[in-house]
Amino acid sequence: MITFDITIERPSVLVKAKGTLPQGITVLTGQSGSGKSTFIKAIAGLVKPNTGTIRHDEIVWVNVDHKLYVPVRERHVGYMPQGNMVFPHLTVEANITYSKRGDAASCETLLKQLGLEKYRHTKAGKLSGGEQQRVALGRALYSKPTVLLLDEPLSALDWTLRKQVRTDLVTIIKQWDIPCLWVTHDEDEVAVVGDRHWTCTQGEIEC
Numbered sequence: 001m002i003t004f005d006i007t008i009e010r011p012s013v014l015v016k017a018k019g020t021l022p023q024g025i026t027v028l029t030g031q032s033g034s035g036k037s038t039f040i041k042a043i044a045g046l047v048k049p050n051t052g053t054i055r056h057d058e059i060v061w062v063n064v065d066h067k068l069y070v071p072v073r074e075r076h077v078g079y080m081p082q083g084n085m086v087f088p089h090l091t092v093e094a095n096i097t098y099s100k101r102g103d104a105a106s107c108e109t110l111l112k113q114l115g116l117e118k119y120r121h122t123k124a125g126k127l128s129g130g131e132q133q134r135v136a137l138g139r140a141l142y143s144k145p146t147v148l149l150l151d152e153p154l155s156a157l158d159w160t161l162r163k164q165v166r167t168d169l170v171t172i173i174k175q176w177d178i179p180c181l182w183v184t185h186d187e188d189e190v191a192v193v194g195d196r197h198w199t200c201t202q203g204e205i206e207c
């Protein structure tokens, strides 16, 4: 379980978060600029908090007082950033296995679950938006992460595709049974996607 008690200073906002990310899918909503991505990046290891601690079970990832920061590559976090998420010039298989930390069996399972077997050798840039989103999820899950962090995973899709891809992602995440933090602007996603709902208001993460 990921436990955190941190603050992160930004010119416009002070991000404050204290809590534990449980099993299942937790949806985090909040206004643009309120600090959602900053928080998720701090858990992933891409942003250093100014104060506090982050732990994964008994392992300390961050302890600011002790100047301890476990680097992102050692946290085994599945992180899906906002925006363009595939390497378009690489095949679907090469995208999924990019981290090198997973194994062949895990790649096969993902290709099947994600409905991407027939595109294994296709360049990811040639797939539709929804298919690319599934490739990105495959890459995040390939190394059997300790936690899955999805930053606006549907934002690149048009409205018609969103519903279908959302259902696909939720089904697959539940099958993998790892804690997931799902950041979104879309209040509709709260009820459909999440087992629970957190909010971010001017930096304050309400868990």
Ligand SMILES: Nc1ncnc2c1ncn2[C@@H]1O[C@H](COP(=O)(O)OP(=O)(O)OP(=O)(O)O)[C@@H](O)[C@H]1O
Binding pocket: 010, 011, 012, 013, 030, 031, 032, 033, 034, 035, 036, 037, 038, 039, 185
């Ligand atoms: N590296 C940085 N250095 C300084 N300020 C930053 C940095 N990254 C983000 N900020 C600022 O911190 C605030 C919070 O940004 P953040 O991206 O976390 O918000 P958000 O809630 O994810 O917004 P959105 O929903 O629009 O993605 C913003 O005002 C942003 O400009």
